[in-house]
Amino acid sequence: MTFTAPETTHYVPKDLPTHIQHFINGEFVGSVSGKTFDVLDPVSNTNYATAAAGQKEDIDLAVAAAREAFVNGPWPKMKPRERARVLNRIADAVEAQEERLAELETFDTGLPITQAKGQALRAAENFRFFADLIVAQFDDAMKVPGSQINYVNRKPIGVAGLITPWNTPFMLESWKLAPALSTGNTVVLKPAEFTPLSASLWAQIFKDAGLPDGVFNLVNGLGEEAGDALVKHPDVPLISFTGETTTGQTIFRNAAANLKGLSMELGGKSPCVVFADADLDAAIDSALFGVFSLNGERCTAGSRILVERAIYDEFCEKYAARAKNIVVGDPHDPKTQVGALVHPEHYEKVASYVEIGKSEGRLLAGGGRPEHLPEGNYIAPTVFADVAPDARIFQEEIFGPVVAITPFENDDEALALANNTKYGLAAYIWTQNLTRAHNFAQNVEAGMVWLNSHNVRDLRTPFGGVKASGLGHEGGYRSIDFYTDQQAVHITL
Ligand code: NAD
Numbered sequence: 001m002t003f004t005a006p007e008t009t010h011y012v013p014k015d016l017p018t019h020i021q022h023f024i025n026g027e028f029v030g031s032v033s034g035k036t037f038d039v040l041d042p043v044s045n046t047n048y049a050t051a052a053a054g055q056k057e058d059i060d061l062a063v064a065a066a067r068e069a070f071v072n073g074p075w076p077k078m079k080p081r082e083r084a085r086v087l088n089r090i091a092d093a094v095e096a097q098e099e100r101l102a103e104l105e106t107f108d109t110g111l112p113i114t115q116a117k118g119q120a121l122r123a124a125e126n127f128r129f130f131a132d133l134i135v136a137q138f139d140d141a142m143k144v145p146g147s148q149i150n151y152v153n154r155k156p157i158g159v160a161g162l163i164t165p166w167n168t169p170f171m172l173e174s175w176k177l178a179p180a181l182s183t184g185n186t187v188v189l190k191p192a193e194f195t196p197l198s199a200s201l202w203a204q205i206f207k208d209a210g211l212p213d214g215v216f217n218l219v220n221g222l223g224e225e226a227g228d229a230l231v232k233h234p235d236v237p238l239i240s241f242t243g244e245t246t247t248g249q250t251i252f253r254n255a256a257a258n259l260k261g262l263s264m265e266l267g268g269k270s271p272c273v274v275f276a277d278a279d280l281d282a283a284i285d286s287a288l289f290g291v292f293s294l295n296g297e298r299c300t301a302g303s304r305i306l307v308e309r310a311i312y313d314e315f316c317e318k319y320a321a322r323a324k325n326i327v328v329g330d331p332h333d334p335k336t337q338v339g340a341l342v343h344p345e346h347y348e349k350v351a352s353y354v355e356i357g358k359s360e361g362r363l364l365a366g367g368g369r370p371e372h373l374p375e376g377n378y379i380a381p382t383v384f385a386d387v388a389p390d391a392r393i394f395q396e397e398i399f400g401p402v403v404a405i406t407p408f409e410n411d412d413e414a415l416a417l418a419n420n421t422k423y424g425l426a427a428y429i430w431t432q433n434l435t436r437a438h439n440f441a442q443n444v445e446a447g448m449v450w451l452n453s454h455n456v457r458d459l460r461t462p463f464g465g466v467k468a469s470g471l472g473h474e475g476g477y478r479s480i481d482f483y484t485d486q487q488a489v490h491i492t493l
Contacts (some may be wrong), residue, residue: 010043011177011332013103018114018198020051022058022220023203025065026213032057033041042340042347043111043330043376051196054221059188059229062217066186067235069214076156076184080134087131087182089209094124094174097205099199105170106331108197110340110377111469114333122470123174129268129459130182133480146493153487156184157261160238160483161230163251165201166192166342167297167399173199176240179479181215188217188236190227192243196220223247234258238299238483241265242299244397245320245423245468247426252471263482264301264471265464267397268425269343270420272302276310278430279452284319286454287403290428292381296401298456300426300448304387304394305405306417312407316385319405320364320469323381328370340377347377350400353393357384360391361404375405389420397423411436419445424467428454447473 020039021028029052052058069301070076075083101123102116113120121261139152162176169191180187191199199218206216219226223243231239231254241251242265255262272290274283290302307315331339341347354368363383370380379401387394387404392402408414418427418440427446431437434451440450447465450456457463463475474482 002466006188010330011103011107012041012048013107016048016107017197018049018201020049020200020220022052022054022062023200023216023218024058024062025217026207027215028200028203029360031055031221032061033243037193039108040343041107042342045344045376049197051220054219054226054229056225056229058219058221059226059233061158062188062219063230063233063235065214066188066217068157069187069212070156072185073212073214075181075186075212075215078184080137083182083184084131085133086210087127087178087179090205091124091127091131091213093205093209094120097201101170101201103332104201105198105386106339108195109166109169109342110331111168111294111297112336112339114334114336119168119171124173125459126171126174128179130178130479133476134182137480139458139486140452143256148489148493151489153489154484155487157483157485158185159236160185160240161233161236162187162189163230163239163241163243164189165243165298166194168294170198170201172242173202176242177202177216179474180238180240180483181211183480185238185483186215187474188219188230190219190221190223190230193220194346228254231255231260232257237261237306239263240474240482248471255411261482262471263474265474266301266425266468266470267399267423268301268465268469269304269395269397269421269423270300270302270426270428271304271306271444272428273306273414273418273440274308274311274315274432275414275431275433275436276308277432278311279319279432280311280315282452283430284315284322286428286430287319288322288326290454291403292323292338292401295341297342297399301399302426302428302454303398303403304417305403306408306414307405308414309407309409316364316405318385320385323365323383326381328373328378328380338381341379341400342377344377346399347379350379350398350402351353353396353398353400353402354379354382357382357387357391357393357402357404360393361385361387364405366401389417395421411440415440415443422468423465425465425469426450426455
């Protein structure tokens with residue numbers, strides 16, 4: 001097994017903060033309690049900063065500021081066009097800082113630098129998209145001639161609690177911030193504790209763009225402390241959460257007392273189904289990208305590859321050869337294709353699945369730490385073939401560069417295998433037979449399907465999963481619906 005070793009040494013961005021604070025009511029502040037937690041970089045696994053560890057009292061302050069900005073501030077009452085101007089300035093600022101954002105994100109998360117750059121641009125695009133959408137927004141009016149007129153009055157809801165994970169943190173934050181703010185809500189963001197660095201950049205970006213104080217508030221901290229307090233706060237009517245399914249279940253229970261609006265984007269174990277008539281080279285390219293881009297730390301990763309028996313051996317051989325040539329190394333090196341996993345705890349989890357896989361499948365590539373990288377959270381792209389559907393590596397989300405390949409005999413078996421997990425986030429289907437492709441899409445239990453293509457999103461389309469992968473949809477008008485109340489007004493003529 002050979003890996004190409006990138007030549008650079010570990011890159012540390014200039015002017016890193018040594019302490020990451022909350023941002024409440026337009027000011028950077030520490031925790032009321034003075035508590036902090038350590039933040040590691042995933043290449044050296046040393047603490048490069050501490051972050052304020054938000055507790056209930058910090059969440060109380062942030063929610064009070066957001067509530068005041070919602071009730072008495074200008075933001076919810078501004079005309080859509082005025083809000084859109086602010087959102088477009090935010091997008092411009094994100095684009096202008098693309099290089100800096102990418103280097104910080106790469107340093108904090110271990111994502112390859114070339115992929116982190118794309119994430120910054122997607123974040124800017126989210127703001128532009130919702131700026132356009134709110135200006136073009138119109139609502140229903142229903143008329144019974146001579147008798148009644150009814151119309152819909154769309155209103156922002158209040159303080160939205162946004163809880164985000166550590167994979168592509170800045171982009172995923174934008175995915176919630178842009179629709180929540182564009183619709184006139186105020187927010188409290190609780191970013192993931194593994195990767196708090198880039199979230200604090202929003203504060204200056206928003207200030208410079210003219211977002212009024214108190215509209216955006218940021219509280220760092222652990223999920224069980226800051227996140228929990230946000231979920232339970234009575235003045236936070238909405239929680240938009242992205243993270244693990246089990247965390248989603250806890251949040252669901254904790255939000256019940258206050259009957260909150262919930263949007264849940266959860267885990268996945270998505271199938272990539274390759275039929276014998278597929279364009280094999282394109283399918284292999286896509287199936288590699290599907291599980292090894294973003295270090296495999298991608299909710300929509302195609303982490304189970306199902307391959308029709310007639311091309312199974314050829315597929316496995318070609319796929320494994322390509323996986324072995326993936327460049328693993330320092331995330332900041334532009335040649336790197338798989339960087340360091342986010343945190344030693346996550347590294348241990350992924351490494352343990354690699355060991356489990358060795359007794360559940362036939363190891364074709366990878367299988368642990370690359371020889372040339374003795375330190376840092378590196379796992380070689382790992383491919384297991386002949387994986388049975390009851391295997392743990394077939395059923396459980398690994399969230400790293402590890403893939404299970406399983407053969408199938410016919411369309412019915414492919415569908416049964418595809419649907420044989422508790423998750424239902426995405427599915428990828430490769431076949432030249434479009435009738436089969438559309439029928440498969442109809443029957444596969446997945447919130448999103450890509451036919452002969454991969455993971456390019458049109459921001460207007462619904463985003464979300466079924467089964468244990470989520471509840472509700474965001475994306476385009478569905479996000480506008482989640483972050484607004486639609487009041488029906490009836491007039492008798
Ligand atoms: P996680 O569930 O551990 O944490 C996510 C966020 O929830 C963090 O900010 C964390 O601090 C917070 N949290 C944890 N416990 C909490 C509690 N009791 N109350 C309130 N907040 C709490 O997830 P993670 O490990 O950061 O992220 C990886 C997971 O996210 C994977 O399962 C992945 O599939 C999923 N994900 C899903 C999507 C999607 O769109 N479906 C996108 C990205 C990631």
